[in-house]
Amino acid sequence: MTMMKPLALGLATAALVAGAAIAESHAETPPAVGARKAQMQLYAFNLGTLGAMVQGNMDYDADAATAAAGNIVKLSTLAAGPMWAPGTGADAVEASRALPAIWENMDDVISKAMALNEAAMAMETAAAEGLEPLQAAMKDLGAACGACHKEYREPE
């Protein structure tokens, strides 16, 4: 009996710690989710430069447009694996709208990510050519972003 007591105590403590850890993972946003959102914010910031030119709120500037498009290309090539760790979707994390279907259809998600990379590269080329090619590329880039948001993001 004397041997059993510390063991039981140890198990109980382990269970408590594990329970607390699980509770914490529900309460706190995992860094991966924050990293994904930061990446999306960087996309939006650079798209803002291109969008201002497309909508005529800023004069077309080939250098500024190419720099912004270049950033979007770089963002589309970040190694994404750790940022999309399993268990960080909307079903497990309050702050996430990433649908669990992402992890069930990873091949499709990857092909959509590659299509985004292609649209970003087309934008980089178009951004240097002139305003009209830039405007046309914006539609395809938007469609590439939307392809994932349509299928894999929980509606607000």
Added chain:
Amino acid sequence: MRWLVNFILLALVVVAIGLWVTRPKTDDADLLAGLTADEAHGEEVFIASGCASCHMVEGATDEAKLVLAGGQSFPSQFGTFRAPNISTDAEAGIGDWEAIDLWNALHHGTSPDGSHYYPVLPYSAYIHLEPQDVVDLHAYMMTLPADATPSEPHDVPFPFSIRASLGGWKLLFLDDDWVMQGELSPELTRGRELVEAMGHCAECHTPRNLLGGHKTGAEWMSGAPNPAGRGTFPDLVTLDWSAGEIEEYLNSGFTPEFDSAGGHMALVVENFAQLTAEDRAAVAAYVKALPIQ
């Protein structure tokens, strides 16, 4: 006993008159006589009206969106509706329809066998289509692929399962007057056609009364809860986007914050992106002209 017999007779007469007044209406083929079909314009009507967005197989993209096999579910407070097969298969779809059958479906909400369609088919918007639009749309739809998948039944409980009651709904809410009235510029007139008729924007963006009819006046396009239970459809009356931002959203799906359209609106954007820049500007002009006075 005699009063009871009289009462029952009176009740039967009232029901008979009611059924007669609210019977499914149709027009004769004469209405479309002499109109020559323009397939290219029919394709524009098809895209602007978003036919594929609801009648394609769930999740279809690109060319597959033109296989109108149906099957998508549309939950509502009255039950769950399922989009039927409207491909050119003569058995499962509408391959054997004449242009007048399509007219009667879109204008009167009446099927070729003379029964009421549920207004989940947005005929309260399509009622504004011109005969020429429908003739062109029919010609274009007949060029699309056939698919033999049978349509699934709606899951609509009693009393809404009684289609005869839809005649009453139509009497109350089916109106061929435009919501935006008055002297309109050519751009606003086109915007109204795209928003109120083809785009059927009010189906999601306008709140409904208890019987499922659209509220009008200041509440027209003022946003509504999503009957699928997730979130709300945005209020377009107080939307503080510029016309240019609305046009950009309808073309690339980017919001002014460079988020992108999601859910069913992403499908709407895919359609509007295929229209001309002038058409997107016309829709933006309509939205900026809200609220309805």
